Amino acid sequence: MAEGKADIALIGLAVMGQNLILNMNDHGFVVCAYNRTVSKVTDFLDNEAKGTKIIGANSLEDMVSKLKKPRKVMLLVKAGFAVDEFVKKLLPLLEKGDIIIDGGNSQYTDTQKWCKELKPTGIRYIGMGVSGGEDGARYGPSLMPGGDPEAWPHVKPIFQAICAKANNEPCCDWVGEDGAGHFVKMVHNGIEYGDMQLICEAYSLMKDVLGLEQSKMAQVFDDWNKGELDSFLIEITRDILNFKDKDGQYLLPKIRDTAGQKGTGKWTGISALQYGVPVTLIGEAVFSRCLSAIKDERVEASKVLPGSNIKFTGNKEEFLVHLRKALFASKVISYAQGFMLLREAAKENNWNLNYGSIALMWRGGCIIRSAFLGNIKEAYTKNPQLSNLLLDPYFCEKMSASTPSLRQVVAQAALVGVPAPAFGAALAFYDGYRSSVLPANLLQAQRDYFGAHTYELLSKPGTFVHTNWTGHGGNISASTYNN
Numbered sequence: 001m002a003e004g005k006a007d008i009a010l011i012g013l014a015v016m017g018q019n020l021i022l023n024m025n026d027h028g029f030v031v032c033a034y035n036r037t038v039s040k041v042t043d044f045l046d047n048e049a050k051g052t053k054i055i056g057a058n059s060l061e062d063m064v065s066k067l068k069k070p071r072k073v074m075l076l077v078k079a080g081f082a083v084d085e086f087v088k089k090l091l092p093l094l095e096k097g098d099i100i101i102d103g104g105n106s107q108y109t110d111t112q113k114w115c116k117e118l119k120p121t122g123i124r125y126i127g128m129g130v131s132g133g134e135d136g137a138r139y140g141p142s143l144m145p146g147g148d149p150e151a152w153p154h155v156k157p158i159f160q161a162i163c164a165k166a167n168n169e170p171c172c173d174w175v176g177e178d179g180a181g182h183f184v185k186m187v188h189n190g191i192e193y194g195d196m197q198l199i200c201e202a203y204s205l206m207k208d209v210l211g212l213e214q215s216k217m218a219q220v221f222d223d224w225n226k227g228e229l230d231s232f233l234i235e236i237t238r239d240i241l242n243f244k245d246k247d248g249q250y251l252l253p254k255i256r257d258t259a260g261q262k263g264t265g266k267w268t269g270i271s272a273l274q275y276g277v278p279v280t281l282i283g284e285a286v287f288s289r290c291l292s293a294i295k296d297e298r299v300e301a302s303k304v305l306p307g308s309n310i311k312f313t314g315n316k317e318e319f320l321v322h323l324r325k326a327l328f329a330s331k332v333i334s335y336a337q338g339f340m341l342l343r344e345a346a347k348e349n350n351w352n353l354n355y356g357s358i359a360l361m362w363r364g365g366c367i368i369r370s371a372f373l374g375n376i377k378e379a380y381t382k383n384p385q386l387s388n389l390l391l392d393p394y395f396c397e398k399m400s401a402s403t404p405s406l407r408q409v410v411a412q413a414a415l416v417g418v419p420a421p422a423f424g425a426a427l428a429f430y431d432g433y434r435s436s437v438l439p440a441n442l443l444q445a446q447r448d449y450f451g452a453h454t455y456e457l458l459s460k461p462g463t464f465v466h467t468n469w470t471g472h473g474g475n476i477s478a479s480t481y482n483n
Contacts, residue, residue: 008031011073011086021033022138025053025054029158030053031053032057033045073099087102091121101128101145105129108180108182111181115177116178118148128182129144130142130144144184146179171360171363175357191338193282193285194282197288197421205418206320209412214241225238268286279338287421314412324405333429339355339376359374363377410423
C-alpha cells in the first residue's frame with residue numbers, strides 16, 4: 001500500500017467504529033481501519049466494508065505509514081485505561097503537527113491531562129463527544145470536539161461532512177479548549193438521563209394513576225410528538241409502547257424494571273457538586289436508576305410498607321393535558337440546569353463556550369435532539385450572556401403557562417403514592433430559583449451556633465460576623481467560611 005493514502009485512521013472496530021468509518025467513506029474520505037484484534041480488521045474489510053475505498057492495517061506502525069500528513073488518528077475505544085494505552089503507543093510513531101482524536105465517552109479531566117502532556121511535543125489532541133448511537137454514527141451523529149484549537153481546521157472538513165444536519169447547518173462545531181468537548185458531551189448525557197426519567201415517570205403516571213391501556217399510552221406519546229414535545233426520545237417511547245413480542249403480547253411489561261448506567265450521568269452529578277451548581281433533576285434521574293437496581297429489596301419493602309389509599313377520581317383527559325405541560329416544563333428545567341453547569345465550568349476552566357452553537361449541535365443526530373433546542377439556540381443567539389434559560393422571554397412565558405400543570409402532576413403523584421422524583425425535583429428547583437428569600441438564613445444561624453461559621457447581615461452584605469448564641473460559646477469565629 002502506498003504511503004500517505006488515507007485521510008484519517010480509526011482505531012476500534014465495534015459497531016460505532018465501523019459505522020463511523022462507513023459514514024466517512026460515504027462522504028469521500030479514505031479511512032484506514034485498525035483494531036487491537038487484527039482479525040476484526042480482515043472481517044470488516046471482507047464484509048461490511050467490501051467494495052469500499054476503506055483500507056486496513058495490521059499494526060499501529062502499518063496504520064501510521066498509510067496516513068497523509070498531518071496524520072489524524074481517531075480512537076473509539078473504552079474510556080480510561082484503553083485510551084491511555086493507545087495514546088502511549090502512538091506517541092513514538094507520530095510527529096509534531098499530527099492529531100489524536102479521542103471519540104469515546106472519556107472523562108473531561110482525562111482529555112485535559114492529555115492536552116497538557118502533549119502540548120510540549122507538538123502533537124495535537126482532541127477530545128470529541130459523539131452522540132447518536134449506532135444509527136447516528138452511520139448516517140450522521142452529533143459531534144462535540146474540543147482540545148487543541150490548532151487541530152480543528154485539519155479535521156473540520158471531515159467531521160462537518162459526516163455529522164447530522166439541522167436546517168442544513170452541521171451539528172458539529174468547535175466547542176473549546178482542552179476538555180470542553182467531553183464536558184459538553186457529559187452534560188448532554190446528564191440531560192439525557194433527566195429526559196428519560198421524566199418520560200418514564202409520565203408513563204408510570206399514565207399506567208398507575210390513570211390506568212390507561214398500553215395502546216392508549218402509545219397514542220398519547222404519538223400525539224405529543226407532533227407538538228412542542230417533538231423529540232427523538234418521545235418518538236422511540238411511542239414505538240416501544242407499540243412493540244409486540246413474538247407471542248403477540250406487548251414486550252415492555254416483560255422487561256425487568258432494573259436500569260443500567262455507564263456512568264456519564266453520575267459524572268454530571270459529581271461535577272455539579274464540585275462546581276456547586278444545583279443540577280437537581282439530573283441527580284434525581286441518576287438516583288432513580290440506583291433505586292431501580294435494588295429490585296429484590298423493593299419487592300420485600302412492598303410487602304410491609306403501606307402506600308396510599310387515595311385513588312384518582314378526576315378527568316383523565318384533563319390530567320393528560322397537565323402531564324404534557326408538566327413534562328415540557330420539567331424538560332426546560334433540566335436543560336436550564338445543564339446550561340448552568342456548562343456556564344460555571346466554562347468560568348472555572350477559561351472555556352469560551354458558545355451556548356447557541358451547543359444547542360445547534362444537539363438539534364440533530366444525538367439522543368436528546370428535540371424541537372425546542374431551536375428555541376434554546378435563539379435564546380442564546382439573542383443574548384449570549386443569558387444567565388439562565390428560564391429568564392429568556394420565550395421560556396419565561398412558556399414556564400408561566402406550564403408550571404400550574406406541573407404542580408397538579410406532582411401533587412397528584414404524591415397523593416396517589418406513585419413516585420415522580422424528577423417531576424418533584426423540577427418543581428422544587430423552579431420554586432427555589434424564583435424565591436427572593438430562602439430559609440438559608442436559619443441554616444447559617446445553625447452553622448454559626450454549632451461551629452462559629454459566621455453569617456452575613458442583610459444590612460451589611462460581604463461582612464461576616466459571629467454571635468455567641470449560648471453565652472458560653474466564645475466570641476471567636478471559625479477561620480474559614482464556605483458557601
